[in-house]
Amino acid sequence: MNKHTLTTTAAAVLLAGVALTGCGKRESAESTAANSNDSVIAQAEQKGRDLKADASSGMDQAKQAGRDMAQDAKAATDKAGDKVADAVITTSVNAELAKDSSLSALKINVDTANGRVALRGTAPSEAARERATQLASNVKGVVSVDNQLSVEPGKG
Structure with missing residues (x-):
């Protein structure tokens, strides 16, 4: 309640008290005014x-909203960091495969998710297929290698 409303209420109570006083009920008016003010x-x-x-x-x-926003930002940053790390792993595995003369990096598709590498495509021999697994496993950040390469002599 603002000051103006309190003043108006007090004035109304005072007027009621004056009116009641004129009727011979002075004590009752004072009591009513005191009760109203209280x-x-x-x-x-x-x-x-x-x-x-x-x-x-x-x-x-x-x-709490600020804490939630900070937590969401950290989770988004972590997720973006994981994507970058996976891209670096994929690029590194492709580079290692390209260095090996028995493997064709163009015939091997490398996918990485959370450090898990999947190799798909063809290898010219079982030895080359196993070499691809070894090369991928030696790349920093690789957690596991799922070698799905098929052996197709003359196509590696």
């Missing part, structure tokens, strides 16, 4: 407590 003050104090509680709750919600 009630108005109690209501104002309660409104103040309610507003303070609402503000505190709002601050808590804002803090």
